[in-house]
Structure formats: C-alpha cells, structure tokens
Amino acid sequence: MNLQSTPLKQEHIALGAKMVDFAGWYMPVQYSGLREEHLACRQKVGLFDVSHMGEIRVRGPQALATVEWLTTNFAGRLENGQAQYSLLPNSDGGLVDDLIVYCLEKGSDYLLCVNASNVEKDFEWILKNNRGAEIINESSDWGQIAVQGPRALQLVRRVCGQEVETIPPFEFRSLPYGDAKVLVARTGYTGEDGVEIFVPTNLCVELWRHLMSEGQDLEVTPVGLGARDTLRTEMKYPLYGHEIDATTNPYAAGLGWVVKPDKKDFIGRSRILADKEAGLRRKLIGFKVRDRAIARQGYKLFSFDNKEIGLVTSGTPSPSLNENIGIAYVDKDFAAIGQHFHVDIRGRRIEVEVVSTPFVKRDKN
C-alpha cells in the first residue's frame, strides 16, 4: 500500500524527523526527542502537523438534521463559529469514531473533523446514513497545523492577527492568510491552551514555516505523533482504537457528557440507553503503575485474589510526572479512586492504583 503524505513531509525530513507509517500516512513520530517535545508543549509552545486528520463537509438545507442524526451531541446548540466534541455512534450501541463538529453556517453548513485512520469508513457511513445533505470528503483540500502550549496564542497572533486572542475556547474564526482564509479553532488534543488551524493544502508549507520562524524567540518546537500520544494520555483524552471502538458504550467511556438523548434522536440511541439502563459492568479509569515497567494496551488487570477484572487501553511513561500511567477498562467495583489491583506485565504481577484524571492538571492562572 502506498503511504499518503501531508504537504509538510519535506519540512519534517529537513527537521530531522523520524518518519513512520501511521494509519497509512507517512508521519513524523519524533524530531528532537519525545520527552523534550512533550515538555516543550507543556511549558512553551509545540507545533504539530495534523494534516492527516479527515475533514468531511455536510451542507445544504438538511445539513443540521443529518448531523443530529449522525452524532450524539446536540449540534443544534451550535452558533456560527462554534465547535463541539461529539461521537459518531453505530447502530449497535458502539462508536464509529469520535470527532469535532464545526458550525460554519447554522443549520446549513458543518465541517466534521474525524480521525485519519477512520476517514474512509466514516465517509461511507455518513453517506449511507445521510438525511438529505450534501456530503463532501474535503480531507485532501485541508492541511491542519496544531499550535499548543502556554505560548501558543502569543505565537499565532503574530501570524494570524490579534483577533486570535479573542476566540473563546471551542470556537473558531475564519481569518485571512495570504490571499486565502484559514480557520483558526481554539481546540486541541494536548490539554494546553492553543489552536488548530485548518489551512488550504497549498498554503500549508508557508504557514508552517511562518509559525516556525515567528516562534524562534518563544522556543517553538515541532512535536511528533509520539508526544502527541503521551500528551493526550496525560489528559485521559480517548483515542479511537484504544479507549473507544465499535463496541464502546459512550457512558462506560466517561463520554456521557457528549450524549444528548433528551434533545434529539440519533443512530443507536435506544441501544446506547438500553445498555446503560441494564447497568454498565466496566468503567474507564486512569491508573499509576508502581514499577518502571509500562502497562501497555491489551495487558490484563487482576484483583489481588486473581480474578480478571479489566484491560489496559493505553499506557505510557508520563514525561510531565516521571511516573508510568495508564488508562483501562475495569470492573465498576474496582473503579473508585484509590483502589489497588494488579496488572500482568509479561507474566509479572505489578501493583497499580486508580487515580483521579486528568493525570496532569493545567495551571489555572
């Protein structure tokens, strides 16, 4: 299979990135070093190429009705320039993907930002369940650059103008850049303040270079997919294929806050609610490992009396905490903060403790 590349491939190579195959994309996994990049994003500002993410446009008089039917969150609440985290449910009570819905024109124009690994599947699913809207896969029209960290807005205002600093969290604005427009959204996947910039493919390199050069004195650092994953894990943000998949009930995943069955009907609504009513046996928790070894996805959890009680979905060293952390589904009787049990790491039983999440709390100034 041919790997797809983003418009920034040559930039990454010139920066000395280690390139890997990620979901069919030729992507930078790290540049200077995962830990250094992670901490640069937490303490200064990081630049991420997320052009591999998918963009699906839903337009026309039936756009809102279609988005409401396809997603769990209440899209009808969105005004122009507002965004929301949401889920694409399947008919069986599980999830096709998670996404962000951007409202370009209330009622008639929405942009759905979906996971790179799911673009084709999502697009087909959306076409199949369309309620009369015009559906366009715009993924190849858009590059996407995330600028994240305490100095992110300071950097982006130099490149996209002062208005950037007035964008509230989970809102976006269309701002002029060169002879085109970019969408600057106050969203992200790191837990830090910052933006994600949707940029026409042909301007992507120019914008990246511009951000890199304007950010020199702010110590802007390109950040690869490796640190993107450790950053999101420290926040316990779900990643499709890890915390959520086709069998995940959103309430079990702790995502009930984006499920609005009292506001509207949506695909799989009755099944999701029935499973919730029946009592969800498992719950998504965060844990710390009392060992140097890492509890990775797929490793099993056991009670001290040796009953299998759960499964790890993500595990990593936390560069911010210098401890090994993880996310897991565990039997609800073991899900309380402070509970202890074992993880089986290649035949060794290592103690873990359920802790409050996010693992890393952002300073509220």
Added chain:
Amino acid sequence: MASFNIPEEYYYTKDHEWAQVDENVVTVGITEFAQDSLGEVVYVELPEEGQKVTQGEPFGVVESVKAVSDLIAPVSGTVIEVNASMVENPGTLNDDPMNDGWLIRIEMDTEKELANLMRAPDYKKLIKV
C-alpha cells in the same frame, strides 16, 4: 542518514544485538541502529547472574515509550555479569549503547555458535548503511 559505529571485530544478530568475544566470555549489548530505532529507552529488564540463556532466545526486555522489544541472546551459556546500572539508568542505552550501555556478560557454552552470527559487513548490509 545517521552513521552508526559498527566495530569490525564484533559479532551481530539479526535482532540488532552486538557481541564482543573475549576468549569464552561474550559481552552483549544493542547496536546504535537498535537504539536509534527504539527511541528513548525507559525500561530495561535483565536476567540474574547464574541464569542460563539460549542462542536466539530472549534474555530480557527493553522498552521505549512506544515499543517493547525482546533482547535476544547471541550465544548460549551462563550469565556471569549483569550491568545493573542499566535498570536504574536505562537512558544509557541511548547515550552509549556500544560501551557503558553493555547489558550482560555470558560465559558461552561453545564457540561453534559464533558461526551463526553476522560479522560487520553483513550487519551493515542488513541495516542498509
């Protein structure tokens, strides 16, 4: 492309361990290519002294943030020394995999097994440098 230090007098496995032979004692580590591929090493699991190891079989584990890899024994024999400092300072595997980052010393059962290992020119071909 990074340039790697691949000493001519060492032996190599296809799993990217190096083996330095001094009479019947073999010092084992991972190659610079291996550390570069792994990225930042965060955890190393090594055998105890006195443990038996078998050529081609795992004797320990090395973990980076992104991956777990088995460490493969280049020869069969008995572990006579373990570099315990690696457990405390796994980052040494990144900084100096060819020297301070050595992992174990094996008293080998038979020199004949060395014939199953690669020499530097073949190893360079394997990693395409």
